[in-house]
Amino acid sequence: MHRDVIKKVEILADAAKYDVSCSSSGVGRANNGGLGNAAAWGICHSYSADGRCISLLKTLLSNYCLYDCAYCINRRSNDIPRAAFTSRELAELTIEFYRRNYIEGLFLSSGVLKSADYTMEQMIGVLKRLRNEHRFNGYIHMKTIPGASDDLVRQAGLYADRLSVNIEIPTEENLKKLAPEKDHQSVYQPIKSIQEGIAENREDRKKFRSTPRFTPAGQSTQMIIGASDERDNRILSLSSSLYEGPKLKRVYYSGFVPVNEYDRRLPQIKAAPLVRENRLYQADWLLRFYDFTAEEIANDQYPDLDLELDPKLSWAIRHPEWFPVDVNRDDYQRILRIPGVGVKTARLIVMARRRGRLRAEHLTKMGVIMKRAVYFITCEGGAAPSSGGLKVGGPAAATINELGPAQVRNLLLSKKKKHDPRQLWLPFQDAP
Numbered sequence: 001m002h003r004d005v006i007k008k009v010e011i012l013a014d015a016a017k018y019d020v021s022c023s024s025s026g027v028g029r030a031n032n033g034g035l036g037n038a039a040a041w042g043i044c045h046s047y048s049a050d051g052r053c054i055s056l057l058k059t060l061l062s063n064y065c066l067y068d069c070a071y072c073i074n075r076r077s078n079d080i081p082r083a084a085f086t087s088r089e090l091a092e093l094t095i096e097f098y099r100r101n102y103i104e105g106l107f108l109s110s111g112v113l114k115s116a117d118y119t120m121e122q123m124i125g126v127l128k129r130l131r132n133e134h135r136f137n138g139y140i141h142m143k144t145i146p147g148a149s150d151d152l153v154r155q156a157g158l159y160a161d162r163l164s165v166n167i168e169i170p171t172e173e174n175l176k177k178l179a180p181e182k183d184h185q186s187v188y189q190p191i192k193s194i195q196e197g198i199a200e201n202r203e204d205r206k207k208f209r210s211t212p213r214f215t216p217a218g219q220s221t222q223m224i225i226g227a228s229d230e231r232d233n234r235i236l237s238l239s240s241s242l243y244e245g246p247k248l249k250r251v252y253y254s255g256f257v258p259v260n261e262y263d264r265r266l267p268q269i270k271a272a273p274l275v276r277e278n279r280l281y282q283a284d285w286l287l288r289f290y291d292f293t294a295e296e297i298a299n300d301q302y303p304d305l306d307l308e309l310d311p312k313l314s315w316a317i318r319h320p321e322w323f324p325v326d327v328n329r330d331d332y333q334r335i336l337r338i339p340g341v342g343v344k345t346a347r348l349i350v351m352a353r354r355r356g357r358l359r360a361e362h363l364t365k366m367g368v369i370m371k372r373a374v375y376f377i378t379c380e381g382g383a384a385p386s387s388g389g390l391k392v393g394g395p396a397a398a399t400i401n402e403l404g405p406a407q408v409r410n411l412l413l414s415k416k417k418k419h420d421p422r423q424l425w426l427p428f429q430d431a432p
């Protein structure tokens with residue numbers, strides 16, 4: 001590989017590492033004799049120690065940028081090494097890495113070159129080369145440039161499996177403060193355009209199966225957490241509206257990394273707020289799979305997520321009136337609300353109880369995390385915590401209504417401290 005290209009990879013892959021919206025999503029892209037595939041099973045996800053996805057070649061086309069966003073290492077005013085790939089270089093590099101089995105796909109972003117449209121054209125050029133010249137069928141996730149024209153966004157959707165448009169800062173007021181050249185219109189317009197493209201494509205494919213697919217893995221976005229003063233309820237309410245309205249597949253939360261510490265518009269923090277980021281992913285999981293509303297998880301009364309307990313547990317402690325849930329009688333929705341019960345386990349419970357009344361030992365075998373669930377359920381025979389952990393089949397354990405929320409909280413926190421307090425739940429694991 002040419003030395004120049006290696007140097008560019010070093011600069012541009014490093015410059016892309018702060019964008020977390022890159023996990024690939026299973027989508028079928030048939031291999032018609034070309035290279036690679038994007039079948040759900042053909043894409044593996046791996047995460048670096050800080051939880052960021054590293055399975056794709058994640059790079060910028062260029063880290064030159066016209067804009068001067070306060071939170072970004074690549075902003076115009078920073079004196080850093082700069083580089084830009086040509087579309088040919090980046091397409092060939094992707095193929096080279098693919099052949100060496102380093103990567104299975106591409107995540108492509110970029111700083112803004114001469115204009116949003118010019119940058120998009122260059123990025124689409126890479127995708128066209130990959131798909132048309134190299135017949136590359138692997139997964140491609142492309143980040144669109146805020147302010148790019150609808151026409152270019154629609155073109156990109158014909159080549160990329162997923163498009164993302166980063167909202168970055170949840171409120172327009174703070175976005176204008178930290179990224180003066182951007183506004184929410186330049187972000188929401190492409191989101192709308194992609195949504196319309198997906199809907200039209202769905203209709204077209206009903207009539208003609210041969211219609212090329214448009215952004216088959218949907219769209220996602222990213223918000224930076226902690227660079228501005230939005231509370232968690234505001235962030236979750238925005239995420240909820242993005243899942244419901246434009247039907248985004250994922251919202252990613254990126255704990256603010258203070259790369260430009262000297263900028264007075266930014267909070268003076270030394271490290272990214274990873275616990276908060278983790279709690280937001282958990283809350284997001286509740287929105288998408290547990291039928292929670294954003295308002296239930298965080299609201300005016302509780303504007304921020306509990307950093308000590310996961311959001312589902314925290315909600316349960318605030319709502320003792322919901323409990324105990326009878327695992328032998330209550331409906332699926334109520335069972336889903338029990339801390340320590342995931343979606344799969346809730347389904348198993350509903351199926352298994354048709355064959356007989358469930359006892360604590362059955363729940364443990366089905367995967368219920370009884371050390372959390374025990375205060376919130378009733379089951380045949382009861383389940384009681386003992387000094388060494390949980391003893392099943394003993395006398396009925398006291399529920400949250402008998403112990404009171406404060407004591408349950410203390411008990412759960414003391415159990416948690418016995419485990420590694422630094423251990424975080426990651427967004428790709430089963431839910432809490």
Ligand code: SF4
Binds near residue numbers: 065066068110112
């Ligand atoms: S437009 Fe993107 S690359 Fe440019 S400074 Fe802003 S966040 Fe960074």
